[in-house]
Amino acid sequence: MDLLFFGIAKDIVGKSQMIMDFGEDSPNSVADLKQALKKRYPEFSKLTSLAIAVNSEYAKDDVQLKSNDEVAIIPPVSGG
């Protein structure tokens, strides 16, 4: 799964973009992806919040992920 990382999420995984292989646990939904990320990188559990964007829109937990989606990991935003 091709993922984009921003802000502290980029620091946690060490890259701004990467193809992540979850093996047989490959996440089907946004909720699954959050859980898989937290399992692999416990630091994600310590954040104030964790959102996922699919094709540059905030995606709710029940959104299903397709292989050609642009998926981004959105840690707490702090613009302004």
Next chain:
Amino acid sequence: MNKIIEIVQELDTHSVYQELSHPNSGGICVFVGSVREFTNNEQVVALEFETYESMALKEMDRLADAALEKWKLNKVVIKHAVGRKEVQDAVVIVGASSAHRSESFEACRFLIDTLKRTVPIWKKEMFKNKSVWVSAHP
């Protein structure tokens, strides 16, 4: 065009009056966010902003539409800077113009408050000996 949405390297704070000026507007309200030197008594050297630009522009556009729907506004401006910003640099400008002042005042506050909650932009505070992603941890 009744809205101007931009993500830029350098914010031009001088052009905003012309951008919001409108023959039917009797009031223009602008908020400018800038880099403050101290956070909790610690000296900030600079702020570094990054964004997920395609999504940020979409969210900013949605935000402008929400304000235009909520109040009777003639113009809306939302601009945010990215990259390294030093103390006193402008980092964000939001503004609205309307026939009377109250709509512009209310819209302006809504624009900046909502931008801070929803637009995917991140800021890192650079101190002398460390750096911190703002709001990342409780």
